[in-house]
Amino acid sequence: MSTLIIERELISESRLPQINFSELRFGDIFSDHMFEAHYYDGQWQDFKLKPYGPVPMPPSANILHYGQGVFEGMKAFNYKNEKAAIFRPKKHYERFTNSCRRMNIPEIPEELFIQGITAVVETDRNWIPKEKYKSMYLRPFVVATDQFLGLKTSDTYSFYVIAGPVGNYYREGINPxxxxxxxxxxxxxxxxxxxxxxxxxxxxxxxxxxxxxxxxxxxxxxxxxxxxxxxxxxxxxxxxxxxxxxxxxxxxxxxxxxxxxxxxxxxxxxxxxxxxxxxxxxxxxxxxxxxxxxxxxxxxxxxxxxxxxxxxxxxxxxxxxxxxxxxxxxxxxxxxxxxxxxxxxxxxxxxxxxxx
Ligand SMILES: Cc1ncc(COP(=O)(O)O)c(C=O)c1O
Missing domain, CATH: 3.20.10.10 (D-amino Acid Aminotransferase, subunit A, domain 2)
Structure with a gap:
């Protein structure tokens, strides 16, 4: 797997001290950084790790009207208090690729998917909860960004990875x-x-x-x-x-x-x-x-x-x-x-x- 050149713009002050890890819900807190890449002129380029924040989106973007987009849901765990473990990323990548094919979205190379996720997990590793049964949810996603209101496959796309610490998914916790x-x-x-x-x-x-x-x-x-x-x-x-x-x-x-x-x-x-x-x-x-x-x-x-x-x-x-x-x-x-x-x-x- 070749190593991508990723531009890095890091936050000056982490939001981590404001987070109450004992009361985590699911999907409402996001870590300091996100990853992005863009597809234009027939290739994926402009790889960047940057502070989590809004993404520019023209009001005529395909994703907003016709929904040409794909996402994944994965998790990173505190592994023996030493490392971060991502569960079966290759399987998630396979499914992501199949989803992209079905939506006529240009495939994202495996190294872009894995290294984009790795960049966020490595940089924001302190956001991974230490406790068992808690984790950092990872959301890679791709959206079609062509500014065009006719129904056609987009020629431009953006790929993002965002992440955030999570607790139980259901209000019931692990109860039935x-x-x-x-x-x-x-x-x-x-x-x-x-x-x-x-x-x-x-x-x-x-x-x-x-x-x-x-x-x-x-x-x-x-x-x-x-x-x-x-x-x-x-x-x-x-x-x-x-x-x-x-x-x-x-x-x-x-x-x-x-x-x-x-x-x-x-x-x-x-x-x-x-x-x-x-x-x-x-x-x-x-x-x-x-x-x-x-x-x-x-x-x-x-x-x-x-x-x-x-x-x-x-x-x-x-x-x-x-x-x-x-x-x-x-x-x-x-x-x-x-x-x-x-x-x-x-x-x-x-x-x-x-x-x-
Ligand atoms: C509709 C649907 N079914 C099943 C699953 C479980 O899939 P996985 O085990 O890969 O998270 C998910 C979650 O991604 C889902 O959204």
Whole structure:
């Protein structure tokens, strides 16, 4: 990997002393610096680390109207009080690249992605919370910046990396969340952009998520868009069910985001000798396995939430009630192992952590 020449403009006084690390939420605090690069004349150039702040954006920029953009969500952890560990950055880069291809955005070279992130993590490493279960969230993203209101692929883009310390993603912390299906809305169809990490997917989910929250649920559990029958995923998590001691997770059929945590869960569970099935699972099968007592756990996986137990799933008039207080044993083992790997407490046998 060649080393990029990055211009560095550093802040004169850090905002760090103003941050209360004991009360971190998710996504509302940003570290001192950000990285940027720009694409014009057919190449990525102007690599710069600079103070976090507003980005210039013409009101006619493509991203503001047609949403030609892609983002990623990753985390950096305090690793043995010595280093920063980024979890599986290559996997995130692969997904980022696939998302860019789907949105017809010129690929970002791997060294730009990795060295842009590294520049921010290295410079703002004191922003990484020391405590276990806390981390620094990393948000690389690319936006189309052509000033043009006709619908066409942009010729110019900006790539940014911003970061900030985070605590738990859900208000419930690591306590079980409550999900509901919402068959009147769909998230994605095959051939669409459900397997890419693009802004529109999330914008379209806001109204159903708001309705679910008004009804007392944490999030919507999406069903497939055609038959409204098969379980897909949750707003920011892939889903897993433990039925008859087998872990079942919906397959990646083109409408589900291929989660990096999902892949890690599958690989870990298989290495422990647990049977894992990537297959379609209908909401009716889930209900009958709950009714006959074979469904013992449900949980979601994602960078933001890590492993999040599910305590309740509502589908029309049927309620699947699971443990309302605690994580089940499979979810707990996964949670302990993955968070342990993040912080260097559990051996990283697969070299998932990229150390800085
Ligand atoms: C829709 C959706 N599904 C699943 C996930 C989980 O993916 P990952 O484990 O890579 O964070 C995310 C988060 O990125 C997401 O936004």
């Amino acid at each position: 969340v409550k999900l509901t299906t919402m068959p009147e809305y769909v998230r994605a169809v095959r051939g669409g952009v459900g397997d890419a990490k693009v802004p529109g997917n999330y914008a379209a989910s806001l109204l159903p998520a708001h309705k679910a929250q008004e009804m007392g649920f944490t999030q919507v559990m999406w069903l497939d868009a055609i038959e409204k029958k098969y379980i897909e995923e949750v707003g920011s998590m892939n889903m897993f069910f433990v039925i008859d001691d087998t872990i079942i997770t919906p397959p990646l059929g083109g409408s589900i985001l291929p989660g990096v945590t999902r892949r890690s869960v599958i690989e870990l569970a298989q290495s422990w000798g647990i049977n894992v099935e990537e297959r379609r699972i209908s909401i009716d099968e889930l209900i009958s396995s709950f009714e006959n007592g074979t469904l013992t756990e449900a949980f979601g996986s994602g960078t933001a939430a890590v492993i999040s137990p599910v305590g309740l799933i509502q589908h029309n008039d049927t309620t699947i009630l699971l443990d309302q207080e605690n994580m089940g044993p499979v979810a707990q083992r996964l949670y302990d192992t993955i968070t342990g790997i993040h912080h260097g407490i559990v051996e990283d046998e697969n070299n998932w952590c990229y150390l800085i």
